[in-house]
Amino acid sequence: MYKKLLLFLFIGVHVSVFSQTTDSVSTGLQNANDVYYSFSTGIVKTQPINNWDIAFEISGYTASILVNQAKGNELYQTPFSIAQWSSFDTTSFKSFKRMFNSEYTWALGAFNRHTDNNYDLGWGTYNTSTHVIAGDSIFLIKLSDGTLKKITILNLTSGVYNFKYASIDGSNEKTASIAKSNFKNKNFAYYSLSGDSSIDREPLTSDWDLVFTKYTVFIPTPYNVAGVWTNKNTKTAKATKVPTGIMSFSGYNFSDTNSVIGYNWKKYNASLGKYSITDSLVFFVNTSKNNYYKIYFTGYAGGSQGKYYFVHQSIAASVNKISKANITIFPNPVSEELNISTNGQILSYNIKNLEGKSVLVGNDSTINTAILAKGFYILNVNTSEGNTFVKFLKD
Structure with missing residues (x-):
């Protein structure tokens, strides 16, 4: 299988700057809402942060499943397999390990955190022959009202997640499905248990x-914070100790980490009873549509408002020269050797x-993959013509 990727690298970039926009977003009392925002149109949609319990990844390849920690839900790994569904109990609850969503990426939900090998996606194992992810674990979920439920993800097959949950004594058992086709062009489908x-x-x-939004970080114990995440396929660069009028992102490294903007551009000042904003801090965002923006924050009011104050500005890159980096990897899946073909220098x-x-x-240009364990990997290739990521399967 050949996988061809084109990477466009801007060389000799001249930057044109448009007028800036001063805006604000309110997430409500105690940050009760998620607010989706577009640099070009402003607020797109507001949703209660507590109207869901778990979420299933629609786009992407990691089959990420999130738990709503902002609502107060808690997910625990248990020693029980799916075959032990009827004999599940919480006698050893204190030994169950709590699982958390990644604080950096959408691609690693709490259900995906316990993995044993590269075919293991946490809640289930990928079958290279059938391309089905078969569930193998029972989890315990503690809902925000204290209700305990056992839950297992049965499988992901033909674009459909199938899962089952019940009270811990086995009563109120439900089997449900989430078809990706019903949530086209969305990142996640959400479910209320x-x-x-x-x-x-x-x-x-x-x-x-x-x-x-609101999400969980470790500082050093788990704590819910109010902050900003970027969409999938978006890259962000952080510029510190710079004037907010900075217009060039040249020299700053863009990351696909979704929480680069995050929460710690603000700090609560207990003596003043309000938040202070980190000075001389600017973020550059390269959106999924390949547009560039800069954003910096001017204020934040928590409590009854959950209000963010910020300025953003479009930065259009006028390209003097575009170089195309042709990158091919083969074979994929691979057993012994993976080959990289590119018109640039690796x-x-x-x-x-x-x-x-x-x-x-x-x-x-030739990689000895025989030494790798079987499973999925991400190859990051840095060439004279640019940098890109490719997923491959070691078979």
Whole structure:
């Protein structure tokens, strides 16, 4: 299987700057809402942060499943397999390990955090022959009202998630499905375990750039914070100790981490009873439509308002020269050797597993993959013509 990717690298970039927009977003009392925002149109959609319990990834390849920690839900890994569904109990509850959504990416939900090998996606294992992810685990979920339920993701097959949940004594058992086709052009489909229903709560992926939300970080213990995440397929660069009038993003590294903007551009000043904003801090955002914006914050009011004050500005890159980097990897899936073909010079490559751990680095055009365990990997190729990421399967 050949996989061809075109990477466009801007060389000799001249930057044109448009007028800036001063705006604000209110997430309500105690940050009760998610607010989806577009740099071009402003607020796109507002949704109660507590109207869902779990969420299933629609786009992407990681089959990420989130738990609504902002609502107060807690997910626990248990020692029970699906085959032990009827004998599940909470006698050893204190030994169950709590699982958390990643504080950096949409691609690693709480249900995906316990993995044993590169075919293991946490809640289930990928079958290379059938291309089905078969569930293998029972989780315990504690809802925000204290209700305990056991839940298992049965499988993801033909674009449909199938799952089952019940009270811990086995009563009130429900089997449900989420078809990806019913949530086209969305990042996630959401589900309420208390309401036994799916929820279509996101705008179209193409319609928003940022979401003002609440999420869990470790500082050092888990704590819910109010902050800003970027959409999928969006890259962000952070510029510190710079004037807010800065117009060039040259020299700053763009990351696909979704929480680069995050929460810690603000700090609560207890003596003054209000938040202060980090000075001389600007974020550059390269959206999924390949538009560039800068954004910086001018204020934040928590409590009854949950209000963000900020300025953003479009920065259009006028390209003097465009170089196309042709990158081909083959074969894919691979057993012994993976080949990289490019019209540029390979400066380096870095192979990571799905947990983000680097397992192999080098700068050759032929990679010895025989030493890798079977499973999915992400190959980051850095060439003289640019940098790109490719997913491949070691078979």
